[in-house]
Amino acid sequence: MTIRSLGVRRAALLASSVAMVGLLAGCGSGDDTANAPRTESGTTSPSDGTSSAPSGVPTDAVSNSLTPSAPQSPAGGTRCHTSELSASVGRNNPGAGQENFPVVLTNESSRTCTLYGYPGTAFVDASGKQLGPDPKRSSAEPETVKLAPGQSAWAGLSFANPEVSGAGTATPAALVVTPPDEEDPLKVAWKSGEVPVSGNESSVRLIPFSPGTGA
Template sequence: MVNTPRSARHGALLVGTVAVLGLLTACGNGHDVHSNPPVTASGTAAPATDGTKSPAPGTSAPASTASAPAGAPSSPGASKATPTAGGGGGAATTVPVSSRCHTSELSASVGRNDPGAGQENFPVVLTNRSGRTCTLHGYAGAAFVNGSGTQLGPDPRRESGSPTTITLRPGQSAWAGLTYSNPGVSGAETATPAALLVTPPNEKDSLRVAWSGGAVPVSGNSSSVFLSVLSPGTAP
């Protein structure tokens, strides 16, 4: 057994201890680099991923420019607004659609003759006598009849025109012109009707109006009777 002097053993232990301490110090410093807490620094933030910049310190963030789809609730659980009739700002209103006028809701009359240039011109008037609003569109039908109800002459022919829908509130009227050449000028064969039957557009039942306009052409030259498209009112 070799005896090592005490001073040599002490020196070796000292050197070993210093080496171990140096190694532990190096490891401790490396661990501290990754575990130090982050430091908050003032300044301008980098651009966000959507291309917008974060607000500077002390300012509020701008409102979002993206809009929700029309009519969609602004947040979960929010209800969709419903327009109210008569409201401001262009609120939608619901307007009821009127149906056509039926024969039973109308009355018929024949106005005063307005002759001119060898023509006889009578306004045939339909009036809404019901308690509701209804519509007329196009041409009425007409026929002259004798006392027993037999038709005299052919049906009136339609004059050219542009039919429009006429809305009649209770008590309002529409009219059509009944026109024919004066038989004394045209030389047509004539008959004197007892009544004029008037049929509203798109109806089958007729209204009977007593005829006081005298003789009408029923056959021969220039015997055609014409009826114009319905217009609002009671006369031209």
């Protein structure tokens, strides 16, 4: 009962955020793929593979300068740095034509640190080229998540099932994840198949970090 309840909670959170984003964001951003991933994190990690430092991904392809409107972390001095974290992608929890994945960051350091806001994310091919448009953020209010050594936080990543939406697809080699307020990314092997990369239903949506793994 506990596992099912958590799964239902996660799906409800993701469905709610997707609905809000749909009202605010409108249509997707066209069918051009970017030449390099831009994993903008908001001030602001288990399925397949954990990574603590990417290889073969150009630095300029994963830098994540904050946008002027990004919220500012109330705990900047204690924030978790990329070198202290590992990233993973949790099990899909599909529903209502949506694919829903938790992007999990785990504190691998010996100190307590914090996460606030959204991760920077980008699907990339084997050469490091970004696939699909930049993700869209929900309007959910971020919270500061305190991570003791070994603890995790998850951010929801969702997109419409391409078989339902009819969007153009590609199969990524990895998901690049940049922690909030950081410039150095983490890279997680993507083993969950095709993702939408073109057409009006190609948007990937994010909700901010919450405590736990989202399982």
